[in-house]
Amino acid sequence: MSSTAYEVVIVGAGIVGAACADEFALRGMRVAVVDRDVVGSGATAAGMGHIVVMDDSEAQFALTRYSQRLWQALRPELPADVEYEQCGTIWVAADEEEMAEVQRKHGYYTRLGVPTTVLDSQALKRLEPNLRAGLAGGLLVPEDAVLYPPCAARFMMERAHKSGTQLVSGSVAEIGQGRVRMSEGIEIAGEIIVNAAGAWSSELTPGIEIKKRKGHLVITDRYPGFLRHQLVELGYLKSAHSVSSDSVAFNVQPRRTGQILIGSSRQYGAEQKDVDHDILRRMLQRAQEYMPGLGSMSAVRTWTGFRAATPDKLPLIGPCPGDTSLFLATGHEGLGITTSLATARILVDGITDAKAEIPIEPYLPSRGWKESVHA
Amino acid sequence: MPSSQSRSMPSPVTLSVNGSPVAVPAGATVAVAVAMAGKACRTSVSGEPRGPLCGMGICFECRVSINGRRHCRSCQIVCEPGMEVKTEVKANG
Numbered sequence: 440m441s442s443t444a445y446e447v448v449i450v451g452a453g454i455v456g457a458a459c460a461d462e463f464a465l466r467g468m469r470v471a472v473v474d475r476d477v478v479g480s481g482a483t484a485a486g487m488g489h490i491v492v493m494d495d496s497e498a499q500f501a502l503t504r505y506s507q508r509l510w511q512a513l514r515p516e517l518p519a520d521v522e523y524e525q526c527g528t529i530w531v532a533a534d535e536e537e538m539a540e541v542q543r544k545h546g547y548y549t550r551l552g553v554p555t556t557v558l559d560s561q562a563l564k565r566l567e568p569n570l571r572a573g574l575a576g577g578l579l580v581p582e583d584a585v586l587y588p589p590c591a592a593r594f595m596m597e598r599a600h601k602s603g604t605q606l607v608s609g610s611v612a613e614i615g616q617g618r619v620r621m622s623e624g625i626e627i628a629g630e631i632i633v634n635a636a637g638a639w640s641s642e643l644t645p646g647i648e649i650k651k652r653k654g655h656l657v658i659t660d661r662y663p664g665f666l667r668h669q670l671v672e673l674g675y676l677k678s679a680h681s682v683s684s685d686s687v688a689f690n691v692q693p694r695r696t697g698q699i700l701i702g703s704s705r706q707y708g709a710e711q712k713d714v715d716h717d718i719l720r721r722m723l724q725r726a727q728e729y730m731p732g733l734g735s736m737s738a739v740r741t742w743t744g745f746r747a748a749t750p751d752k753l754p755l756i757g758p759c760p761g762d763t764s765l766f767l768a769t770g771h772e773g774l775g776i777t778t779s780l781a782t783a784r785i786l787v788d789g790i791t792d793a794k795a796e797i798p799i800e801p802y803l804p805s806r807g808w809k810e811s812v813h814a
Numbered sequence: 815m816p817s818s819q820s821r822s823m824p825s826p827v828t829l830s831v832n833g834s835p836v837a838v839p840a841g842a843t844v845a846v847a848v849a850m851a852g853k854a855c856r857t858s859v860s861g862e863p864r865g866p867l868c869g870m871g872i873c874f875e876c877r878v879s880i881n882g883r884r885h886c887r888s889c890q891i892v893c894e895p896g897m898e899v900k901t902e903v904k905a906n907g
Binding site: 662 | 883
């Protein structure tokens with residue numbers, strides 16, 4: 440049916456799908472985006488909105504840094520309600536072992552051109568007086584930022600819409616072979632189909648190794664001035680890497696309103712949206728170990744979300760083996776807000792035979808593809 | 815409203831609201847002290863004055879800072895001698 444034929448059909452209107460729609464549309468392609476819910480309503484709305492450079496691996500560093508620069512370039516165009524604030528991240532070191540990690544990270548970031556400042560115990564206390572006394576120090580990464588992801592996704596969808604992108608509302612039953620079949624039976628044809636369905640992407644493309652990794656967040660009432668930077672404990676490196684068990688880590692973010700987002704938790708095998716009060720208690724206890732003043736604050740809301748986690752902590756960006764029409768833009772776990780823009784760039788670069796600014800091989804879905812599964 | 819004049823008034827409690835002393839009957843809530851000081855409890859995000867609406871701790875419109883702790887529901891807290899109450903007047907407060 441010619442009326443429903445698009446060059447690109449993207450499944451998922453989260454921040455990754457929206458960024459891809461915007462990028463395809465900018466290059467003059469006819470795009471449709473399909474989602475069962477409103478724009479940016481999944482992990483995009485559930486997450487913190489941290490634009491952060493990470494160095495768990497070289498590939499992770501390359502993608503997060505490239506994407507951060509794209510955010511910096513986009514910043515003048517972002518509407519006020521995206522609340523982009525370059526507040527910086529401080530990686531908080533509790534002890535001398537973690538200070539060694541601060542030094543390592545400082546050296547790595549410096550070599551790769553990312554400004555950082557090593558903070559001793561006193562300097563940390565000056566920048567964040569509400570941290571407990573006795574912490575060893577930290578690493579300030581001043582170019583890291585925070586934003587409000589659902590509004591960023593909406594901005595990109597609206598911009599894509601101005602270039603002709605259509606937003607289609609409804610549940611998707613099946614994708615691939617040049618079409619998206621909706622649950623009501625309607626088919627939308629597209630030369631290129633992009634699975635950007637986040638934690639649900641493996642339901643649409645069996646064979647890709649995406650697992651739901653549940654997280655909890657709390658937001659407080661307004662306490663302007665209490666917190667100035669995004670703070671993340673370096674112990675996070677130990678807990679976030681533990682792929683088997685439930686974990687919590689101190690991770691707090693200042694919002695423009697003076698509210699404070701408190702995280703974080705990571706759980707595999709937890710498929711229900713309900714707040715898990717045991718893990719919530721552990722998460723808040725951990726936060727209070729670092730910032731005792733949080734304990735007397737009012738929380739106004741608590742919620743959960745599902746990260747799309749891959750085994751090697753890198754997203755799947757590019758052609759899906761076994762179906763020449765199908766492409767993936769998923770598996771961003773906790774970094775989808777940061778890496779959405781770079782994901783869109785390198786995906787569309789690959790499709791349009793443009794040269795990508797960073798090597799794309801580490802993110803190709805064909806790495807570790809299980810031939811036996813997708814048949 | 816029943817008259818309370820027939821009952822003897824308990825001795826007053828003195829506390830401060832925005833730095834000025836206010837005397838209230840023992841047992842009065844902080845919301846009473848703020849009202850007696852002629853203040854709004856807080857200013858909404860859009861800049862409007864706010865005060866106790868429900869009077870039972872549900873609406874959160876009567877929040878004030880008490881002894882440095884912010885966002886206390888003044889209608890649910892009984893005045894104590896020497897309490898330092900501050901109305902939350904700043905935007906974003």
